[in-house]
Amino acid sequence: MAGKIIADTLEHSTAGSVTTDYVVNGSAKAWIDIPLGAASINDSFNVSSLDDDGTGDFGVNVTNSFGNAFHVPTASNSNASSTVLVNCVVDSKTTSAIEASTIYVSSTANRTFIDRDAHITSHGDLA
Amino acid sequence: MSEVITDKLAGRATANDVTVTVGATATQSLEQGLAKAWISVSGSVAIYGSFNISSATDHGTGDYSFDMNNAFASVNAYCQTATVFTSAQGRTSTRNSGRDAAGTLAAEVSDASGTLSDGSSNQAAHGDLA
Numbered sequence: 001m002a003g004k005i006i007a008d009t010l011e012h013s014t015a016g017s018v019t020t021d022y023v024v025n026g027s028a029k030a031w032i033d034i035p036l037g038a039a040s041i042n043d044s045f046n047v048s049s050l051d052d053d054g055t056g057d058f059g060v061n062v063t064n065s066f067g068n069a070f071h072v073p074t075a076s077n078s079n080a081s082s083t084v085l086v087n088c089v090v091d092s093k094t095t096s097a098i099e100a101s102t103i104y105v106s107s108t109a110n111r112t113f114i115d116r117d118a119h120i121t122s123h124g125d126l127a
Numbered sequence: 128m129s130e131v132i133t134d135k136l137a138g139r140a141t142a143n144d145v146t147v148t149v150g151a152t153a154t155q156s157l158e159q160g161l162a163k164a165w166i167s168v169s170g171s172v173a174i175y176g177s178f179n180i181s182s183a184t185d186h187g188t189g190d191y192s193f194d195m196n197n198a199f200a201s202v203n204a205y206c207q208t209a210t211v212f213t214s215a216q217g218r219t220s221t222r223n224s225g226r227d228a229a230g231t232l233a234a235e236v237s238d239a240s241g242t243l244s245d246g247s248s249n250q251a252a253h254g255d256l257a
Contacts, residue, residue, distance in 0.1 A: 002146075003139055009130040017130075024149050027160025031206040031253040042203035043254055045159040064153050074251075076208040079221035085241030087219055104241075117224055119206040121253055126150030 029071065030062045030098075031121040038115070056102040056113030064126050065096040071124025073098050078117035088118045098122060163205070164195050164232060164252045167212075170245035180232075189236040189243030190223070193250065198230030198257050205254025209234055213246045220248040229257065 011017035033042040034050060038058040041050050051059035077088035084104040091099040102116040136157070138144035145157040164179040172183040172191060182194045199205045207227075209220040217239025226233035232252055238244040 005131055007129045007131040009128065010136075011130060011132040013132075013134050023157070024147060027147070027149065027155070027157065028162065028253050029149065029155065029160065033203055033206045033254070035203070043205065045253070046155060064150075064155065067150055074208040074210070076210075077221055078224035079235055079237070083241070085219060085237050085239070086221070117222070119208055119222065121206055121208050121251070126153035126155070 025125075026123070028121045028123055029064075029066065029126055030060070032060055032119070034058065034060075034118040034120075036115050036117050038118070053099075054113065056115050058100060058118070060098045060100065060120060062096055062098075062122075066122075067095070067125040067127045069094050071095075071122050073100070073120055073122040075100055075118065075120045077102050077119065084114070086114055086116050088116070088120070090120075093122075095127065159253075159255075162251050162253055163197075163199065163256055164193075165250065166193050166232070167247075167249050168193070169247045170236065175247075186226070187243070188245055190226075191234050191236070191248075192223075192226055193232040193234070195230045195232065198228075199252070200229065200255045200257045202227055202229050204229070205252045207232055207234075207250060207252045209248055209250045211236055211246050211248045215244075215246065218244065218246050220246070220250070 030046040032044040032047045038052040048063040049061045073090045075088040086104045143158040146154045147157045166177040166180045167175040172185045181196045184192045207222045211218045211220045223233035223235045236246040
């Protein structure tokens with residue numbers, strides 16, 4: 001049988017203490033490192049699969065779902081050697097998926113999809 | 128209220144395998160959910176706050192790197208998210224895959240036109256340390 005600790009506070013001898021709700025709520029519940037083109041997953045946590053929905057358009061499916069759709073994804077992307085400013089944006093989210101895209105804005109289009117490495121982390125409550 | 132006073136948590140079978148209950152019934156790895164490095168830094172690399180960061184380097188306008196005390200397992204083994212904090216509109220911070228490494232977070236700050244520009248940013252990274 002695995003050991004189990006039920007506690008409200010963790011205290012370090014010198015670094016201070018933290019109540020365990022910060023451990024539970026402050027831990028990322030899912031994260032993923034996506035290489036250029038979203039054809040594979042470099043590394044991830046609590047991610048079941050990655051959908052390549054086209055150029056710069058992808059979806060992240062989680063293994064253990066969030067308790068509601070109000071979890072908080074944060075996203076970033078690599079921009080090395082780019083001649084345009086690319087941003088990774090979250091398009092929509094459900095309890096079990098995050099839809100995101102890497103895009104840039106030009107003088108003629110508000111949203112042009114482009115492949116970039118992307119990184120997404122989400123915090124919130126699991127079901 | 129219960130309290131655990133300890134300097135170290137480790138799994139019995141595997142040191143970095145400690146499970147924590149994070150939902151009504153859902154559990155997850157404590158280690159995987161923790162940010163392994165974060166930094167809040169100015170455009171001139173003054174560090175406002177950080178964790179697992181040993182130094183910050185300014186490589187030129189909008190071009191920064193942050194060396195870690197304990198490195199990730201590989202350059203592709205972590206998820207880095209970034210944001211800027213500035214009153215200037217349209218700026219963004221991105222990971223610089225031309226300069227990053229297992230032990231180095233690299234970031235660029237750009238203005239609305241995509242030109243590198245000095246600016247304060249926040250970086251955080253999750254993943255597996257070496």
